[in-house]
Amino acid sequence: MEILISVLLVSIAINTVLKISFWKIKYRLLFSVLVGLFVLYVYPMATEQSQTELKWWLEDKHILGTIAVMVTIESMLYVGFCFLSLKDLYVPQKSKKFLILKAYSGLLIFPMSLYITTQSMFYFTGTDFLTIAIFVALGLFAGIFAMSYFVRWLLPEKDIRLEMLFLVSLLVTALGLISTANGNIVYVPKQQTINYKEHLFTFVLFVVIFLTGFAINQIKWKYFNKQKHRKV
Numbered sequence: 001m002e003i004l005i006s007v008l009l010v011s012i013a014i015n016t017v018l019k020i021s022f023w024k025i026k027y028r029l030l031f032s033v034l035v036g037l038f039v040l041y042v043y044p045m046a047t048e049q050s051q052t053e054l055k056w057w058l059e060d061k062h063i064l065g066t067i068a069v070m071v072t073i074e075s076m077l078y079v080g081f082c083f084l085s086l087k088d089l090y091v092p093q094k095s096k097k098f099l100i101l102k103a104y105s106g107l108l109i110f111p112m113s114l115y116i117t118t119q120s121m122f123y124f125t126g127t128d129f130l131t132i133a134i135f136v137a138l139g140l141f142a143g144i145f146a147m148s149y150f151v152r153w154l155l156p157e158k159d160i161r162l163e164m165l166f167l168v169s170l171l172v173t174a175l176g177l178i179s180t181a182n183g184n185i186v187y188v189p190k191q192q193t194i195n196y197k198e199h200l201f202t203f204v205l206f207v208v209i210f211l212t213g214f215a216i217n218q219i220k221w222k223y224f225n226k227q228k229h230r231k232v
């Protein structure tokens with residue numbers, strides 16, 4: 001269960017970074033600052049949590065059901081943004097719906113930041129809570145901004161980033177439904193538990209296949225560009 005939660009959190013972070021990579025640098029910087037300030041604002045709440053309480057939350061069906069709904073809604077908003085953005089490449093989109101989806105950064109990164117802060121306080125026992133919160137805030141600020149810059153540098157093509165955002169959004173939806181099903185998949189007999197190794201293998205296989213396809217696509221584009229320049 002903890003492995004799936006960790007993979008889900010990483011996927012949410014990747015989704016957020018991919019989404020804000022479509023923004024201008026000043027807005028990406030502002031969003032990174034907001035996440036850091038959020039950690040400093042809510043860290044007193046993190047100090048009041050206990051491992052037992054967090055474990056109980058992750059086992060409560062009502063809470064997990066709410067999380068599954070939130071994860072699904074946010075992922076579908078990203079998917080909608082991907083479709084409208086692809087359409088915008090050919091026909092400029094000026095609707096309010098597209099502008100809202102374009103400005104929407106994602107909200108799940110904020111509870112994820114609180115969870116990371118809480119877990120850091122459990123891990124670094126004996127360390128001042130404010131010190132931990134400051135380091136977590138700085139880490140998230142630097143990590144989000146640097147990764148968004150790195151994504152734009154690595155994938156300058158907007159359509160490829162949209163494709164990645166679309167695929168990761170679908171993955172987050174699946175992980176959200178699986179990891180919030182309290183150890184059981186909804187559409188199988190209740191006695192049959194999840195095989196975590198198979199899901200981890202599927203995730204790794206997805207990453208390997210995606211990177212392979214991306215590498216082949218880059219090689220093909222370079223080859224076609226060389227052929228075009230030779231003809232010119």
